[in-house]
Amino acid sequence: MEKGVSARRFPIHIAVFLAPAVLIYSLFMIYPLIDTFRFSLFSPNEAGNLNFVAFDNYVKLLTDPDWSSSFWNALYNNFILFLVHMLVQNPIGLLLAALLSLPVLKGRQIYRTAIFMPTMMSVVIIGFIWQLILNPLWGVAETLMWHVGLDAFFYPWLGDEATALITLSLISVWQWVGIPMMLIYAALLGIPEDLTEAAEIDGASHMQIFWKIKLPLILPTLGVVSVLTFVANFNAFDLIYAVKGALAGPNFSTDIMGTLFYRVFFGFQLQIGDASMGATVATTMFLIILVGILFYLFVIQRRMQRYTF
Amino acid sequence: MGIQRKITLAAALAGLMALLPITASAETSLTIESWRNDDLEIWSDKIIPAFNKDHPEIKVVFEPSPPADYNASLNARLAGGTAGDLITCRPFDASLELFKNGTLEPLTGLSGLDSFSNVAKSAWTTDDGATTFCMPMASVIHGFMYNKEIFKELNLSVPKTRDEFMAVLEKIKSGSRYTPIALGTADQWEAATMGFQNVGPNFWKGEEGRLALIKGSAKYTDAAYVDTFKHLAKWAPYMGKGYTAQKYPDTQNLFTLGRAAIYPAGSWDIATFNAQADFEFGAFPPPTGKAGDDCYISDHTDIGLGINKASKNKEAAKTFLNWMATSEFADLFANSLPGFFPLSNAKVTIEDPVASEFVSWRGKCKSTIRNSYQILSRGTPNLENELWNVSAQVINGKMTPQDAAKQAETGLAKWYAPHK
Structure with a gap:
């Protein structure tokens, strides 16, 4: 069969069918990425003309103390944001999915909808509601x-440097916990019942069934959830911007790559936007995410395949 | 207009820039770009009709964007060739940049400019003073507003010196359940603008200190600036509970709900407070060091209007700008937007009592503008951002006044030659 296909002439219809997607994807995804990278290799001179400076912008971003201190601070904060999601959001998502898939649970749809609801709300609304709840003047949190x-x-x-970022991360966890829950829940439903029934007949407890049978079978889904968390957090911007503004206070303790990019590229108050440094930050963000994804694909996912058989 | 706006939006979204000239060139019409979306009604119901009485042939459309997005979205529209004919100018560098890269028309020779003082024009004039590129429209004045009923209830009088000011705060704190001073640091700019730039001119003697900073003969580590931060740090015990997480709307509500006695203000708050506060409020200028000292106020040039170089209706735009220099506009503007004060030399009577109190300080005190705005916020790190950060930290008690001054100065010294 395979031999037959390769012997025939080039299958034009495949190219035709692929063309629309490839063209649109290239135009709106690949071209902007490449152009952003190209732009980051230029720097404006006094008169505003762009000069080719090769990787000078990257050197500046990573070594000039004015830039690098903001950059490392934003990257560090971004890791904290990601870690809180990995350590809080995903385990809670897993727990909720496990509870939802219990056959004895009543009112499953109600729980599922209620927990998923915040995901569908605008981040601006979420930020506003939580600021009201936590407001020291008229917030309901203190009364509760x-x-x-x-x-x-x-x-x-x-309002405190030490707690602001964690608080914002937890607000984000509250909003997005529905996504890992739904993905894991769907994976749990996909596990054939004869496996769990067989285990039950063999005398396995609920706990044993979960840890020894279900969890290994949903590992690929947990991997996908981790990748989604990674990408979403290193691209995050909206919640911080909605709650703390682009200066991400107090003392830049909530500044992440997204807000740093915004300030550099668009400017802020009296700070004039710098498009080529902005492109540099954007490309760096892309590279960080790319490295993270490649690490997942080549190191983690390959190992995981064994368990799925 | 609704349809035209939708077309404009759709075209912009799709990136079909070519469509726009067709929709715009039908008649002599001027579109004004602005960040003052709060003022939409005043422009469409009062200012534009008044202009059309004299110039019925020119159609004017006021199209504001949200304030925080204005600079970014304006730049995008200018680059795409879809920006309006008249551009509302931010003061200083943001507009200077637009002039330098050729997006703003020089206004040399425009007769209306003669009605403005050089200080008024300074925010929109090149560094060498040769060319003005935006017509000054309005300034905002800093000071303090106070709840007259609370002052009466606690038998307080308006403080004139800083010692009296602190004594009043102490009396409110010990004698009542009111919050003495409504200010939050969560938004950071409140601490810098309503705090540092509000009371500061009395420490650094207004223009004298500001120009000395630009020349390099004064430094942020000088006593005047450290003392300003020291004074701000003393406010902390009198601020609302959890002020570190208090944002600007919280601060406004704290005052308008009658729960706070004193509000470090920008005059732009007057309109909001007129609408929301059901008690009588007044205003007093930033207190001085000793009774009888010269007083200085921040009378900050905030809004100007310039012409888009790519506009097809430049003559009409110039007509509009010249009309803006008349006393008719000044009067209309000052009274429709109490708290935004026209900058022209035309004599204007302001009816709002609080606004006219604010503007009366121009006669008693010397005017200056915020000291970080001209030239000093051009480099990295950005001085204005630094001031926001350190002012908030000083009030939060996370940074000493000395360290705050030092951070501002070292940041400036990194790129600004006169401070090296």
Whole structure:
């Protein structure tokens, strides 16, 4: 069969069918990426004309203290944001999915919809609601904590350097936990019942079934969830911008790559936008995400294949 | 207009720039780009009809964008050739940049410019003072607003010196449940603009100190600036609970709900407060060091209007700018937008009591503008951003006044030759 295909002449219809997608994808995804990279190799002189400077912008971003301190700070904060999602959002998503797939659970649709609901809301609304909840002047958080005797622990979390980023990360977790839950839930539903039934007959407990049978079978899904979390967090911008503005205070403690890019590229208040440095930050963000994805594809996913058989 | 706007939007979205000249060239019409989306009604109901009384042949459309997006979206539209004929100018470098790269028309020879002082024009004039490229439209004045009812209830009088000011704060704190001073640091600019730039001119003697910074004969580490930060740090115990997470709207609400006595203000708040506060409020200028000292106020040039070089209706645009220099416009503008003060030399009577209190300080005190705006915020790190950051940190108690001054100065010294 394969021999027959390769013997025939070039299958033009395949190219024709692929063309629309390839063209649109190239025009709106690949071309901008390449052009952004090209742009990052130029720098404007005094008169505003662009000169080719090769990798000078990257050297500046990584070594000039004015740029590198913001860059490393943003990258560090971005890792914190990602870690909170990995350590809080995804385990909770897994737990919720496991609970949802319990056969004895009643009102499953209601829980599923309620937990997924925040995902469908605008980040601006989420940011606004949580700022109101946590507001030290009229927020409901302190009153609620008072009712359970915890009001002494209330604190203006969003206003403190030490807690602002974690608070924002948890708000984001609250919003997005529905996505890993749905993906894992779907994977759990896909596990054939004869496997779990066989285990039950062999005398395995619920816990054993989950850890020894279900979890290994959904590992590829957990991998996909991790990759999605990674990409989404290193591209994050909107929640921080909506809550803390582009200066990502206090003292840049909530500054991530997205907000850094925004300030550099578009400018901020009296800071004039710098398109070529902005392109440099954007390309660096792309490279960081690319490295992360390649690491996943070549190191983790290959190993995982064994378990899926 | 609705349809035309939709067409414009759709065309912009699709990147079909070529469509636009067809929709725009039908008659002599001027489109104004602005970030003042709050003022849409005033422009369409008052200012434009008044202009059309004299010039019925020119159709004017006011098309604002949200303030935070204005610079970015304007630049995008200018680059794409879809920007309006008249461009509302941010003060100083943002507009200077537009002039330098040839997007703003020089206004040399425009007769209306004669009605403005050099200080008023300074925000939109080249560094050598030769060319003005935007018509000054309005300034905003900093000061303090206070709740007259609370002051009466606690038997307080308006403070004139900083010692009196601190004493008033202490009396409010110990004698009532009101928040003495409504200010939050979460947005950072409040700390810098309503705090540092508001009270500061009295420390650094207004223009004298500002120009000395530009020349390099004064530094941010000088006593005047450290003392300003020290004074701000003293406010912290009198601010609202959790002020580190308090944002600008929270601050406004704290005052308009009658829960705070004093509000470090920009005059632009007057309109909001007139609409929201159901008590009587007044205003006082930033207190001085000793009674009888010269007083200085931040009378900051904030809004100008320039002509898009690519506009097809430049003559009409010039007609509009000249009309803006008349006392008719000044009067209309000042009274429709209390808190935005016209910059022309025309005599204007402002009816709003608080706004006229603010503008009366121009007679008693010397005017200056925010000291980071001219020239000093051109480099990296950006001085204005630094001031936002350190002012907020000083009030949060996370940074000493000395360190704050040092950070601003070292940042400036990195790129600005007179400070090296």
